[in-house]
Amino acid sequence: AQSVTQLDSQVPVFEEAPVELRCNYSSSVSVYLFWYVQYPNQGLQLLLKYLSGSTLVKGINGFEAEFNKSQTSFHLRKPSVHISDTAEYFCAVSLTGNQFYFGTGTSLTVIP
Amino acid sequence: NAGVTQTPKFQVLKTGQSMTLQCAQDMNHNSMYWYRQDPGMGLRLIYYSASEGTTDKGEVPNGYNVSRLNKREFSLRLESAAPSQTSVYFCASSEPTGTPRRNEQFFGPGTRLTVL
Numbered sequence: 001a002q003s004v005t006q007l008d009s010q011v012p013v014f015e016e017a018p019v020e021l022r023c024n025y026s027s028s029v030s031v032y033l034f035w036y037v038q039y040p041n042q043g044l045q046l047l048l049k050y051l052s053g054s055t056l057v058k059g060i061n062g063f064e065a066e067f068n069k070s071q072t073s074f075h076l077r078k079p080s081v082h083i084s085d086t087a088e089y090f091c092a093v094s095l096t097g098n099q100f101y102f103g104t105g106t107s108l109t110v111i112p
Numbered sequence: 113n114a115g116v117t118q119t120p121k122f123q124v125l126k127t128g129q130s131m132t133l134q135c136a137q138d139m140n141h142n143s144m145y146w147y148r149q150d151p152g153m154g155l156r157l158i159y160y161s162a163s164e165g166t167t168d169k170g171e172v173p174n175g176y177n178v179s180r181l182n183k184r185e186f187s188l189r190l191e192s193a194a195p196s197q198t199s200v201y202f203c204a205s206s207e208p209t210g211t212p213r214r215n216e217q218f219f220g221p222g223t224r225l226t227v228l
Contacts (some may be wrong), residue, residue, distance in 0.1 A: 004154075006154075032215050034215075043219030043220050044155075044202070044204075044217075052188070064193060094215060098215065099160065099170065102155040104152055105151055
């Protein structure tokens with residue numbers, strides 16, 4: 001089975017500061033990688049995905065992520081966060097596009 | 113389009129009671145999924161259905177059954193609820209490989225279940 005590790009369970013950051021949410025996965029074969037965001041009392045919404053091609057992936061709301069195969073990482077970044085970015089963020093991996101494995105989540109809190 | 117809908121939104125059960133969680137999608141997706149979300153554990157796959165008429169176990173299938181009633185609907189049944197099944201349940205659907213938005217999962221709003 002695949003595993004996804006989100007190294008930080010909680011990340012506080014001041015408004016307009018940059019942020020990086022870390023994600024590592026375990027796999028010896030090619031994978032699809034995803035970041036999802038969950039706002040309070042809502043379902044998950046896709047931020048961005050890496051299927052193939054360019055290792056730098058841009059998503060919605062100014063987020064981007066970089067796929068690093070040698071380090072098996074897919075860290076999420078944003079150069080300047082807003083209050084509205086406060087949410088739970090989940091990294092996920094899939095081999096086949098049928099079974100998805102999620103990390104335990106990182107709670108991002110943006111401080112005014 | 114409503115996307116993925118789930119009913120009910122909230123439910124409280126007593127140990128041993130049974131219930132069915134309903135999920136429907138109107139995006140003509142082939143694949144559908146049931147997850148549970150627990151604090152500190154992220155989302156864990158219970159069952160999935162790659163197409164109408166097929167279902168497969170995920171990571172945590174024990175205590176659950178599913179039915180892929182047709183292409184739109186995928187239900188999750190708890191035959192004899194236990195306190196360990198207290199969780200938030202999410203249904204999701206996705207397009208198959210070969211389509212523009214392949215592998216993107218669309219999630220419903222969730223069902224909060226408490227088993228006393």
